[in-house]
Amino acid sequence: MLLALFFTFFKIGLVSFGGGYAILSVIEHEVVLSHGWMTPEHFADAVSLAGMSPGPIATNSAVLVGFKTAGLPGAVTSIIGMILPSFLIIITLALFFYKKGNNGFMQTIFYGLKPMVAAMVIFAAYRVGVNGQTLLGLNGHTLAQIIIFGLAVIGIVKYRLHPLVVLSVSALMGTAFFYQ
Numbered sequence: 001m002l003l004a005l006f007f008t009f010f011k012i013g014l015v016s017f018g019g020g021y022a023i024l025s026v027i028e029h030e031v032v033l034s035h036g037w038m039t040p041e042h043f044a045d046a047v048s049l050a051g052m053s054p055g056p057i058a059t060n061s062a063v064l065v066g067f068k069t070a071g072l073p074g075a076v077t078s079i080i081g082m083i084l085p086s087f088l089i090i091i092t093l094a095l096f097f098y099k100k101g102n103n104g105f106m107q108t109i110f111y112g113l114k115p116m117v118a119a120m121v122i123f124a125a126y127r128v129g130v131n132g133q134t135l136l137g138l139n140g141h142t143l144a145q146i147i148i149f150g151l152a153v154i155g156i157v158k159y160r161l162h163p164l165v166v167l168s169v170s171a172l173m174g175t176a177f178f179y180q
Contacts, residue, residue: 001070002077008035009062009081016086020058022117024124027061037069052167059083144177 008030016023024047031037038046046068050060059082066078097106148170155161155169 002073004035005066005069005074005077006081009066009078010085012058012062013082013085014089016058016082017113017117019117019121020056020061021124022120023058024061025120025127027058027065028127031065037065042068141178144173148173148177 012023012026012030015026028040028043028047032040032043043065046064047057047061050057050064053060059079062078062082063075066074066076068074070077151173152166152170155166156163
């Protein structure tokens with residue numbers, strides 16, 4: 001189990017371009033669909049918790065998946081698997097850029113990666129927002145989430161509210177909508 005966690009998160013760490021939100025769909029595919037370590041609902045809850053916790057969301061998600069799957073050893077194994085590729089890649093790139101300087105070819109590669117990262121972030125937001133449901137299966141639960149999302153965007157973009165204020169108000173609205 002520990003080796004499976006390590007190699008799964010090592011593989012995810014190798015392709016983690018664009019930050020944690022961009023890679024959430026890959027984590028979901030591996031954790032929910034490929035290995036069945038979590039249900040879509042449990043994964044959405046883990047992502048919500050990981051997003052509210054300090055630190056990168058992908059790393060926090062790896063810790064939560066590892067802990068749920070194999071306890072503390074699973075959490076440690078998952079985090080090492082997740083961060084080791086980034087560490088090795090950054091060291092290698094730093095050495096490369098130190099020797100080669102600023103290269104126009106490398107800049108063109110990064111220009112191509114930017115739209116892909118934006119698309120992955122939007123897809124991750126969609127998957128977390130609908131919690132595995134299709135948009136055609138719109139119900140009261142999904143509608144409430146869309147309302148909270150819309151108000152959060154308005155609060156941040158139009159009124160420039162601090163993200164902690166928006167986070168707190170969204171949590172209160174979630175409690176008001178969903179607490180039973």
